[in-house]
Amino acid sequence: MTASTHSNTGAYQHVERIQLGNRLLRRREVELKTGKSRSSIYKGVSDGTFPAPVPIGDNSVAWLEEEIDGWIAERLAQRNATLKMTAQEARP
Secondary structure: OOOEEEOOOOOOOEEEEOOOOOOEEOHHHHHHHHOOOHHHHHHHHHHOOOOOOEEEEOOEEEEEHHHHHHHHHHHHHHHHHHHHHHHHHHOO
């Protein structure tokens, strides 16, 4: 988790500091890790449903690995909740 955060209007938190060892992932790594295409990543950022990138240069951005892992964990939690509800509905 982050050492210090403030909530904002989007689905993700404003990060001031990160733990040592947390990596910045370039877009290609994010694509490979999430299975999302470039356009769906930027659409999710625009919609507020995917973590926003961090500027790392004049024309370069990267994503905080912790936020990408959190996004993946949310998808897994949603899937597990759906499976649990489906299994409960199937019981007689």
